[in-house]
Amino acid sequence: MTWLRNVLVDLADDSPQVDLAERTIAAHDRRRRAVISYLAAAMVVVVALGVTTAIRLLPDGHQEAASIGDLPARGVGPLSHAYRTFCKPNSGKAPSGCRDGGWRVVTRSGKTYHVPEALPSLAPGRTGLRASPLAISRDGRKIAYYSAREDTFQVRDLASGQKTTAATKVPQSQLGSVSRLMLSDDGRFVAFSKVPDLKDPAVLIDMRDGVARELPNRWVPIGLSQDGATITLAEYSPRSRLRTISNLWPSSSKGDTTSVILPVDYFFSPLAPDGKTVAVIENRGTAEKPCRYGDLALMDTLTGEKRKPTAVSGLPSDVSRISLRTWLSADEVTALTTSERCRSASEAVNDEPAVNDPPYQTMTAYAVNVRTGKARKLATYRAQGFFDIVLPGPPGAL
16 A cells, blocks of 8 residues: 555544545645655645745755754844755755754845744654644744744744734644645734644634634635735635635624635635735646646636636746745736656556655746736745745735
């Protein structure tokens, strides 16, 4: 029996069938890149996270400092990105000073720090299934993470060192195997969602007023209005859907919900600057023909209406995966890409048990103009998978 079958059996023992895709995706992103290709094709999933204009161009392989210390109490500049480290890659080397499941943040000037206060994630296949998320504000000056000491989420201003702890406790057992965290631009609101659903809801936390609002699980938070009254959510499994909930406060209110079920599978960007649309790319991959994509288009979040698609130009011909990220302007959205080989389902058989983590791979971010489709290079990173790298701003949806 292959490791994939073992994972599916284990997950089926303690979660509904509808959760298998998401939980398996979380597990496979720690394993061999070849198996990642198969799972992504078989489940028709791609990950999307956030990015901003304030990204510093970091040449591939130059993220690591000679000696990486813990995040200073104060005086840290804006961040370029953050990445999670698992220390037993099945090929290549782990970063120097690797802390298993720990987060590192990288400033725009290239300084790298551990974030010891953030609860480490567990490594699927080795230590368990627990995803401890981290988010970066759009300007790169604040981070949100799950505090191991406080057993809930915490927002930290990097310059002043001021920390704000959520009044609502979130037990570690409720973090799930796939988790999403969104931090508002001003650091006031934190939105958390995860898979599997379990019995507890997702939550939108007002860090300033100390109140929380329940949200539906499984939906990825991809946008929030400035006043925190309207949130945009996206769901990728079992079908691609968009959902907008307005009139969120007071927390006891039911709110007004608009949902759209889409006819095909899409990869979603975060909410566009206009507050009404998202960028989408149709996922046309299949188990035997993975890594096939449609053109880029804008979609109305309330109606699901798609504007005229635009072919993307300027990406290398060997790009195999595209993950839409935060908007750089009204016209440009970020796409994080990899160029790993995609294997069909028939090729990905009899893989060895997943006792180690996936190797570190190169990821390149491009700014893509949604009007013209033209792409320009922004930055290059090293990480083990799309789940393990965070860029400033709201996340996109799988």
